[in-house]
Amino acid sequence: MGKQDKTLKVIGKGLHVKDAVEKVTGTIRYGVDYEVQNMAHGCIVRCPHAHARITNIDSSKAEALPGFIGILTHEDVPQNDWESAWFNYRGKVLDGIGRFVGDDMAAVAATTPEIARKAAELIEIEYELLPAVFNMEKARLPDAPQIRDEGNERDPYGVSWGNVPAGEAASDHTVECDIFYESQQYAPLGRNACIAEWTGDRVNVITSSQTPSELRDGIHEALGFPLSKIRVQALPSGSSFGQWWSNNFMMISVLLAKKIRKAVKIELTNEECMATVKRRHQERTRGSMGCNKDGELTFFKFDHLIDNGGYGFKDDVGFFCVDMWGKNGHGDYQIHGINTNMVTAGCMRGVGDCTLGASVERCADQLAEQVGIDPVDFRIKNQIVAGDELRMQHSRHNLKGEVDDYIKSVPEHLRKDWPELFKLSAGGTRALLETGSEAFNWKSRWKGWATPTHSEGSVRRGIGVGTGAHVCGVEFEGASNAMVRLNPDGSAKVHAAVGRQGAGAETTQAMVVAEELGLTLDQVEIETGDTDSCPWNHGSLASSTMYRTGWASREAARDVKNQLLAIAAHEFFDSVDPSELDVEDGEVVHGDPGKHNQRIPFSDVLNELRSDSLGQTSSITGSPRVPMPPSTTFARQFGAQFAEVEVDIETGQIKLLDFICVQDSGTVVNPQVLKNQVIGAAICGTGFAIYEHMIFDENTGALKNGNLLDYKLLRCADFPHTTKVIFVEDPDPVGPFGARGAGESPIAAGISAVAQAVYNATGVWVDMPMTPERVVTAIKAAHA
Amino acid sequence: MTVLKVNGRPVEISNRGDRTLATALREDLGLIGVRVSCAEGECGSCTVLVDNKPMTSCLMLAQQAKGKEIVTIEGMANGDDLHPIQQAFIEEQGFQCGFCTPGLILSTKAFLAENPNPTADEVSVGMSGNICRCGAYPYIVKAVLKAAELMDETATA
Amino acid sequence: MKSAFTYERAGSPAEAVALLAKHGPDAMIWAGGTDMTLQWQQEKVSPTVCIDIRDISELDYIEIDNSGIRIGAMASLASLERSADRHHILTMLSDITKLMATPQTRTLATVGGNLCNASPAADLSPAFVALDATVKIFSALGARKVSMLDFFKGVNKTEVGPAELLEEVFIPLPDDGDVQASYKRIDRTVVDIALVNGSAAVTVGSDGVISKVGLGLGAVAPIILNAPDASAALEGLKLSDVTREKLAKVAAIAAKHAKPITDVRASAGYRQDMVEIMLRRSLEDSISKHGGTL
Structure with a gap:
């Protein structure tokens, strides 16, 4: 890794995040806190029906309301489809058809939020009711009501390798599963709002978003006008987990502001955030898995359904359990994206990992039990390590072609340092499982499958282990770019359009640049939200921020450094080869102090630029100068988690007693940030495992628990405060300073750990969420 | 107009009956550190101190606070000098997105006033009135314990 | 659309009922106001006048004498929580309050407000019913007493009339022997x-015989239920003769009174099964507190 070997001064330090003081003093501004002068307030008119077409809109009563400003209907809206990242949304901003209860039908603007809300209530819409379908299995039937022009179901996304019948024939043990997963809700603390303000024919959009560039793209598609006229100023958000990327209410804000010729802010209520924006898919896995008598997996055969709701359009979800468990055997995974008259579903943290991944983990556990191997050993035996083949990418028939084209398009000399493609470049679960089982004292605590570690009265305790894997960002929608600017005083600014949803990117990206430039963190500032100054970036999704944007930030800093050293060599170091120079503590130094012992502050070098014959100005800007290798084909992150639970088998209540998270994200850039992110994922995953689920009205698909009283989020005392995070660092050959992605593998690992622990405590596998009632029902059914 | 005492100073808010304290603090006084998320007393983001007791300002009418002393997050630091609780939350990184943080800091202030030397388990229960959706809980517990330590030092110094 | 309302403060029970009489049925009482503010925001109630009674400090008390424990309607849940070491029944009630909402809500919410909200899932009410508590209701004509059981008339409906105010809860203590009580519930997260x-x-008399058994069943009907037949099955038994099996039978009899419904939180079937377990465990716990061995 060349210069990466030198002692790191910033990377690896648990530095305080850049916005820490703003956060503890309450001065940081989220979407809901922002306002612009003379703005109007908007409110969305929502569909009361599951599926309906507007036949008439009467706004006369609203118009009579003092303070009413204007209304936006589908007739005002360009009938262009726009897409959110990963097809999380695909459709028109408004098209006169409501596809779920709560769908956006129109929007009103008024002088105050209260009047806007009242005006929205006074809009009288007549509908032609259309047949609706809420169940994805029913939505697949030929005579099902069609929700979208494209049809309710598209070609399945498939991954297959080897020869499944041969794998089945070689199996000594086979298990089958049919598991349904309820929808998890982002339940975003902080909600969101969007302000749109037009200046002439340019629009400025201020909202909380993890994907500023994708949001600008979405507005471009929806309105059909140039990207150069759209400015997004993305703000920090509250918890997001994939909810606040580009959302239709942002498009509505833009069009409403245009219609009323006035800045407008639409602020969503908590219930709107929960019931009308997005959710994790409802999913169903049917399938089977087998292994031989030695516990080596022989085949995987899974058919998996994901319910996209009204506007989700995913059919190529990355399910990274396929990679993680794909060391042995033959596989065939078919994934079907289906639309229903339910609120849109899309990517939520660990998409697929938390569902299909949990199904595969459960099947693996059942096989391990049949063979008589403990779950840690079974995972070590069957999960990939560095150098193993990645099944997902090898067989992505719909995308592989593009990857191959991309690879071929990169000149040979730029590819020579790339890791071997389609094989895991670094890491794996083995070291995590070994380290974790030692820390958890697994071997002595393990009493056998379906055997409680402790029994007393109606209480049973059990332990469990789970694993998770995810990509570290993906390249297929474009390469994430970043720009670094070195100022005349030697301080630097990074421009990287990533999210500030609490994952610390505003700090860790700056740390990468600081390290590369030999600066302190304090000398590097960052702009993450402004698309007018930041180059296109995929944003913070698919665990890409540290890996792909971090790579770009580092390359941009490297470009700055190279320019700086070239000037310094010419002006201060007797025109030595710039490669003999380096940066250190804000100064340019010679690699061999014996030859040149002077230390030239960056500001002096930059000052030379003012009158220098190089003709540059007094700052340097840098961008990546080489193409990033297609990391989806080799980079993965891994998590392993260990849990002990206590189950009251009479009431079904589950208590978490002990938890350990082990994480492999390559080099740890900021341990404080990463620990927090890993524990947060474990808590969110555990919530999904035991409580969190959206309850829908079976006749209308409307959300019945769109509030935090009945949508249960774990609280402080619900999760062991003693939980430890342990890092296993296997540096990555491509990621910045060896770092990889982090946010999504740890959510999946905890889910399976808790599910397995409940099984070991009770002897029963319970479908998620394992609410008290479901636990009792499952125990009763098993004993019936 | 109604006069309240907020962060040590008398201030005026609208005398409308039908407004929550959270709304008055945010809209009349621009105290955006009073975070409102669920608006139903569940999440605790809007926690403020009323006569030193923690209350969810979304469930309290502004008029109910008339004549009371209110402390919001904006009243915690003394100029650039952070309150030890704020300092502790930074040191232990007891937050991720930061939305719940002001409410947690005010809950901590009331909690430590009553129990200055708590155990980790007591902190864990005491902080359960505030939801952190990002899941920083174990670090929140550490931050509160750290704050207890820092405040103890300040008191004995 | 949320209703618009004006705000008034009452300094005494008499003032409060006078204001109620003056403003008519759309005037509503805010004690701590946590339920009221929520229901107003959710448009479940549409008051035109809010009568804030927080200043009525004369109703903010917790007093104990030989006859029983008196809890003023304006005592906050937080002060009930902090009264734990004053009496073993208050210890038990304190433990209940710790389960109620968040610490931030408990500082504002009052015992009286909680009762007047009359939620079928309320936490204190079943314990008050089991303890055979009575309430005192104030009006311009004077005070009247109602048993806790009769106080609840339906979901969010109570015995308190349009120009009346809940004044006090009284928990009788036995003349002979001692009363021990327990409360159990099914919840999900720590705040639920x-x-x-x-x-x-x-209640066990000085002769070691169970003289009185009270039961309260919550979230299994629109109001809190008791189960006199189940209570009778245990009364008259010597403490030393009580067995787990006997308590299980008593709980099973009591659970027959339940008429639960299915909603987003639980199914009727689960509630039916669990109420029996909650009663059994409460009985076991109460017996254990008396020193009974099971």
Whole structure:
């Protein structure tokens, strides 16, 4: 890794995040806190029906309301489809058809939020009711009501390798599963709002978003006008987990502001955030898995359904359990994206990992039990390590072609340092499982499958282990770019359009640049939200921020450094080869102090630029100068988690007693940030495992628990405060300073750990969420 | 107009009956550190101190606070000098997105006033009135314990 | 659309009922106001006048004498929580308050407000019913007493009339022997509303005989239920003769009174099964507190 070997001064330090003081003093501004002068307030008119077409809109009563400003209907809206990242949304901003209860039908603007809300209530819409379908299995039937022009179901996304019948024939043990997963809700603390303000024919959009560039793209598609006229100023958000990327209410804000010729802010209520924006898919896995008598997996055969709701359009979800468990055997995974008259579903943290991944983990556990191997050993035996083949990418028939084209398009000399493609470049679960089982004292605590570690009265305790894997960002929608600017005083600014949803990117990206430039963190500032100054970036999704944007930030800093050293060599170091120079503590130094012992502050070098014959100005800007290798084909992150639970088998209540998270994200850039992110994922995953689920009205698909009283989020005392995070660092050959992605593998690992622990405590596998009632029902059914 | 005492100073808010304290603090006084998320007393983001007791300002009418002393997050630091609780939350990184943080800091202030030397388990229960959706809980517990330590030092110094 | 309302403060019970009489049926009482503010925001109630009674400090008390424990309607849940070491029944009630909402809500919410909200899933109510508590209701004509059981008339409906005010809860203590009580509920996270609950209060005389058994069943009907037949099955038994099996039978009899419904929190079937378990565990706990061995 060349210069990466030198002692790191910033990377690896648990530095305080850049916005820490703003956060503890309450001065940081989220979407809901922002306002612009003379703005109007908007409110969305929502569909009361599951599926309906507007036949008439009467706004006369609203118009009579003092303070009413204007209304936006589908007739005002360009009938262009726009897409959110990963097809999380695909459709028109408004098209006169409501596809779920709560769908956006129109929007009103008024002088105050209260009047806007009242005006929205006074809009009288007549509908032609259309047949609706809420169940994805029913939505697949030929005579099902069609929700979208494209049809309710598209070609399945498939991954297959080897020869499944041969794998089945070689199996000594086979298990089958049919598991349904309820929808998890982002339940975003902080909600969101969007302000749109037009200046002439340019629009400025201020909202909380993890994907500023994708949001600008979405507005471009929806309105059909140039990207150069759209400015997004993305703000920090509250918890997001994939909810606040580009959302239709942002498009509505833009069009409403245009219609009323006035800045407008639409602020969503908590219930709107929960019931009308997005959710994790409802999913169903049917399938089977087998292994031989030695516990080596022989085949995987899974058919998996994901319910996209009204506007989700995913059919190529990355399910990274396929990679993680794909060391042995033959596989065939078919994934079907289906639309229903339910609120849109899309990517939520660990998409697929938390569902299909949990199904595969459960099947693996059942096989391990049949063979008589403990779950840690079974995972070590069957999960990939560095150098193993990645099944997902090898067989992505719909995308592989593009990857191959991309690879071929990169000149040979730029590819020579790339890791071997389609094989895991670094890491794996083995070291995590070994380290974790030692820390958890697994071997002595393990009493056998379906055997409680402790029994007393109606209480049973059990332990469990789970694993998770995810990509570290993906390249297929474009390469994430970043720009670094070195100022005349030697301080630097990074421009990287990533999210500030609490994952610390505003700090860790700056740390990468600081390290590369030999600066302190304090000398590097960052702009993450402004698309007018930041180059296109995929944003913070698919665990890409540290890996792909971090790579770009580092390359941009490297470009700055190279320019700086070239000037310094010419002006201060007797025109030595710039490669003999380096940066250190804000100064340019010679690699061999014996030859040149002077230390030239960056500001002096930059000052030379003012009158220098190089003709540059007094700052340097840098961008990546080489193409990033297609990391989806080799980079993965891994998590392993260990849990002990206590189950009251009479009431079904589950208590978490002990938890350990082990994480492999390559080099740890900021341990404080990463620990927090890993524990947060474990808590969110555990919530999904035991409580969190959206309850829908079976006749209308409307959300019945769109509030935090009945949508249960774990609280402080619900999760062991003693939980430890342990890092296993296997540096990555491509990621910045060896770092990889982090946010999504740890959510999946905890889910399976808790599910397995409940099984070991009770002897029963319970479908998620394992609410008290479901636990009792499952125990009763098993004993019936 | 109604006069309240907020962060040590008398201030005026609208005398409308039908407004929550959270709304008055945010809209009349621009105290955006009073975070409102669920608006139903569940999440605790809007926690403020009323006569030193923690209350969810979304469930309290502004008029109910008339004549009371209110402390919001904006009243915690003394100029650039952070309150030890704020300092502790930074040191232990007891937050991720930061939305719940002001409410947690005010809950901590009331909690430590009553129990200055708590155990980790007591902190864990005491902080359960505030939801952190990002899941920083174990670090929140550490931050509160750290704050207890820092405040103890300040008191004995 | 949320209703617009004006705000008034009452300094005494007499003032409060006078204001109620003056403003008519759309005037509503805010004690701590946590339920009222929520229901107003959710447009479940549409007051035109809010009568804030927080200043009525004369109703903010918790007093104990030989006859029983008096809890003023304006005592906050937080002060009930902090009264734990004053009496073992208050210890038990304090433990209940710790289950109620968040610490931030408990500082504002009052015992009286909680009762007047009359939620079928309320936590204190089943314990008060089991303890055979009575309430005192104030009006311009004077005070009247109603048993806790009769106080609840339906979901969010109570015995308190349009120009009346809840004044006090009285928990009688036995002349002879002692009463021990317990409360159990099913919940999900540490802050939750009870999915179902049950409470038992068992009085044992100085002769070692169970003289009185009170039971309260919550979230299994529009109002809190008791179960006199189940109570009778245990009364008259010597403490030393009580067995787990006997308590299980008593709980099973009591659970027959339940008429639960299915909602987003739980199914009727689960509630039916769990109320029996909650009652059984409350009975076991009460017996254990008396020193009974099971």
